[in-house]
Amino acid sequence: MKPEIVPRHPLTTEEAAALFPGLHPVLARAYAARRLTSPGELEYGLANLAPHDRLKGIREAARLLGDMIRKARRMLVIADFDADGATSCALAVRALRMMGGHVSYRVPNRFAYGYGLTPEIVAAVEDEEPDLIITVDNGISSIEGVRAARVRGIQVLVTDHHLPGAELPDADVIVNPNQPGDGFPSKSMAGVGVIFYVMIALRAHLRGQGWFAERGLPDPNLASLLDLVALGTVADVVRLDYNNRILVAQGLSRIRGDACCAGIRALIRVAGRNQQRLVSADLGFALGPRLNAAGRLEDMSLGVECLLCDDEKQALEKALYLDELNRERRRIEKKMQQEALQCLDHLDFDDVAARGPAGVCLYREDWHQGVIGILASRIKDRLHRPVIAFAPAGGDELKGSARSVTGLNIRDVLEGVATRHPGLMNKFGGHAMAAGLSLP
Structure with a gap:
């Protein structure tokens, strides 16, 4: 294959001005260069999010989860070992507990089990006797793992955003905007965005059944979890389309206003960032790497524990350890990069x-x-x-x-x-x- 340079064809000033009438031409071209197509895409209110019911399988997922909660069944979240997986896991656990669910989690150690819901992981969690396994940020390629769970009588809900293969797992329900036949407009959601949408659907389902009123539970404020959504979305380097920009903007707003979890607050502190002026680059280049270091060098359960911790002092201790791991990761990475460049020198x-x-x-x-x-x-x-x-x-x-x-x-x-x-x-x-x- 011969390399070639493909030229970009940006909109002219006149074309950009037609998309954004009334705006200064420089701003209009800047917005157009970022793939915005209408002035409406500058509005980042939650009301502008794509509706959850456009996700294939989300109603079935809400009914399945609602049934588990009503019957006090045991749910187990299986997460990926990166920042998206950690934030997805923390969000799922926090949201399900808000709604009265009995839930625990497991992040497979990459060195012992590898990626995703594997048969080995299913065997390892069998003693926990889960009635339902919920995958977050993984599962769409876990054909054998889902089969192993079903053989043991464990139901499986797959929530993922990765591209599916020719064969889909035989899960009870799959929620993935990239699965065949899904009409959801945002195909770039991170895993944490997918599970956030599932929790929105679950809350609507339980509210419609009168669950919260019956139990005397407060109506869950899922917006309180948008700090996790913002962090996972930016750290996973997915395309920031309109829907993702809303999620990130809302999460950043909550973080700046100190309406975030203790773990994120602690990560900001050890990274030396200004919380009131935090920007998306800080999520991607300061917080994300410290969270990822746990999964890269040890066990991502360390990162999830930090995000689930509500005690400020304990959260800071966990964040400091993640910071140490990240320093070690940098040292290893620098050495490996030097060795790789030496291999390519000729x-x-x-x-x-x-x-x-x-x-x-x-x-x-x-x-x-x-x-x-x-x-x-x-x-x-x-x-x-x-x-x-x-x-x-x-x-x-x-x-x-x-x-x-x-x-x-x-x-x-x-x-x-x-x-x-x-x-x-x-x-x-x-x-x-x-x-x-x-x-x-």
Whole structure:
């Protein structure tokens, strides 16, 4: 594949002014460059969110969860081990407890169980005797894990945002804006946005049944969880379309007004940021990495505990430990990046006309599998080519993390490889721009 530069064609001043009449031409062009198409997209009130009932499966999810709550059944949240997964988990646990649910959580350790709802995780949680497993920010590719749960008589609700494969898991309900037949307008929601919508639907369902009035429970204020939605959305680097901008703007407003959880307040403090002037970049480059460090180096349960903690002193202690982990992550990442660049030193990536490698795969037997995603991203940004970085994962297996460039859907590439070469990969999944895989 010969690299080529594809020119962008921004709107002219006249075209932008037609979209935003009455605005200064510079502002109009700035808004148009950010893919805004009407003045209405400048309104960030919650009333402008896309309605929850447009998500496929959300009514069924609300009925399933409502039935579990009414019958005092045990629910178990299974989360991904990144910042989106941690915020999704904390939001689900907080919201379900607000509504009177009996809920616990488990974040699979990436080094012991790998990604998603695996049969091994199902076996590990069997002694907790859950009646329902709720996946957050994972599950859409967990074919075997869902099957293992159903065999044991455990119901499964999958909430996810990752791109589905040709086969969907045989879950009781799936809520994913990217599943076939879903008409939800925002296809870029993070996992935390999806579970937030599910909780909105559940509250409406229980309210309609008179549940809160019967039990003497206050009507849950789910807006109090928007700080978590904002953090998870920005940290997952999803596209900030109109719906996501509303969620992030509302969450940031609550954080600046000190209407956030103790864990986020503590993370802001250890990151040295100004809470009253916090911006989305702080969520992505200061809070998100500290939360992610838990899943990369140890166990993301540490991050979830920080976000669930209501005691200010304990939350600060947990945030300080996350900060220490993040410093260690930086040290490991710096060393791995230097080693990767040494491996690539003999290749010429600067000559656009040269038929150099269209993509890069990197591996060293001493690399840390929790940091290969960041490494792939850094090298991709440097070379402007798709990159897959690999590290040992125990036994004979390799774990890989892929990062792509605009115009190349890396998940589709991996699916094509799996179709042409069955057995080459143990599993894979992800998005257009980022994916994970394992090799035997």
